[in-house]
Amino acid sequence: MxxxxxxxxxxxxxxxxxxxxxxxxxxxxxxxxxxxxxxxxxxxxxxxxxxxxxxxxxxxxxxxxxxxxxxxxxxxxxxxxxxxxxxxxxxxxxxxxxxxxxxxxxxxxxxxxxxxxxxxxxxxxxxxxxxxxxxxxxxxxxxxxxxxxxxxxxxxxxxxxEVGGTFHWVFAMAERGLSTPAVFREFDRMNEGVRVPEPVASQDLLDALAKGDADALARTVSNDLQPAALSLFPALADTLAAGRAAGALAALVSGSGPTTAFLAPDAESARTVGRALTASGTCRAVRVTESPAPGATVLG
Incomplete structure (x- = not known):
């Protein structure tokens, strides 16, 4: 063994x-x-x-x-x-x-x-x-x-x-965490009495991934949990604004948050966005990286 x-x-x-x-x-x-x-x-x-x-x-x-x-x-x-x-x-x-x-x-x-x-x-x-x-x-x-x-x-x-190329990302870590169940509860509260449509993947987004087209991907990214995350953690709006102002193609809350994600056109632009976010004082830490990445892998 x-x-x-x-x-x-x-x-x-x-x-x-x-x-x-x-x-x-x-x-x-x-x-x-x-x-x-x-x-x-x-x-x-x-x-x-x-x-x-x-x-x-x-x-x-x-x-x-x-x-x-x-x-x-x-x-x-x-x-x-x-x-x-x-x-x-x-x-x-x-x-x-x-x-x-x-x-x-x-x-x-x-x-x-x-x-x-x-x-x-x-x-x-x-x-x-x-x-x-x-x-x-x-x-x-x-x-x-x-x-x-x-x-x-x-x-x-x-x-x-299918992913047809490399996408460049910047992630800004918030000062505190957010509970995923709490964000879903807030989503339900905000949509009370509203008919929520069946969730469907965007074909334009899938096409952008397949082509490796960052500009097209930026136009199609979306997160239905973002309003709930911002309701519970309003300061995230400042982080999103700082990343957009620094040249990010798209800015969104990652999943249930509170990490915010910024899509950049290339590696140098991603580093520029990262430096601006660090200087903005709106987040705790910043990471610059790429996607896609392999799944769980045995090392050695």
Whole structure:
């Protein structure tokens, strides 16, 4: 048996997040266009006397280290299905913002699942890994797959998408987090008594991705949760305005927020936007990166 396995897993940005009305189960139907970006967590799994979770990196103190952590839940579910003792040490090296709307927790779940599958030699079929991911959370399957995909249902049903080039992004980290359930509750409150249309992916946006056309993508990005995120965290409007003023082609809240995402025409422009956002005083930290990025990958 391998003694230690490390898996690298990417963050995501939603270039379209179309949200339907609340379902009887409390979830919402989505048309969710995911794009994996080059910010990564690494999950390292080592045999241990019992299951335990540790975490290091920015905002690691906010990450739960008990069995509610998606990495722990992934290990427990794979162990249950294959009759394996889940006695492992899961160490998460965080670089994806915590509670930032970039699927950091989901990434850790997908990373732990692939790492445990490799460590234990369970060789679970890809479809079973995706099934476990969907049980863990709506964003977890995409964290495993990476690249670009359209997520339907509550986001867990994935169709891979073609991406015809590299897109350049700047991400601005907010001073505090936002709870995804709270943002969805605010979305429901703001749409009370309104007929919310069925979520549908924008064909113009899918075409822009396939062509690698940043200008066309900028014209079509959208996030139905953005008004709710801004309602709960009004200062994000200042960050969005600062990025636009610095030359970003598009500015939007990433997922449920509060991280804000800025699409730039090229790498140099992205660095310029990043410097302007840092100087603006409207955010805590700035990261510049590219997409698409590969999904969960075993290192070494």
């Amino acid at each position: 391998t003694e230690t396995v490390t898996v690298r897993v990417p963050a995501k940005v939603n270039v379209q997040l179309a949200v339907g009305g609340a379902r009887p189960d409390g979830f919402h139907d989505l048309a969710n266009v995911f794009l994996a970006v080059g910010l990564y967590d690494e999950v390292t799994v080592t045999p241990a006397d019992e299951l335990r979770v540790t975490c290091a990196g920015p905002d690691a103190a906010q990450v739960p280290l008990d069995r509610t952590n998606l990495a722990a839940r992934a290990a427990l579910e794979l162990a249950r299905r294959y009759g394996v003792d889940p006695a492992v040490h899961l160490h998460i090296a965080k670089d994806i913002p915590v509670a930032g709307g970039m699927a950091g927790g989901s990434a850790d779940g997908a990373g732990a699942l692939l790492a445990c599958d490799t460590l234990w030699g369970t060789n679970a079929p890809r479809e079973e890994l995706l099934d476990i991911c969907a049980e863990l959370g709506s964003d977890v399957p995409f964290s495993l797959v990476g690249g670009a995909a359209l997520g339907t249902g509550r986001g867990e049903l994935l169709r891979p998408l």
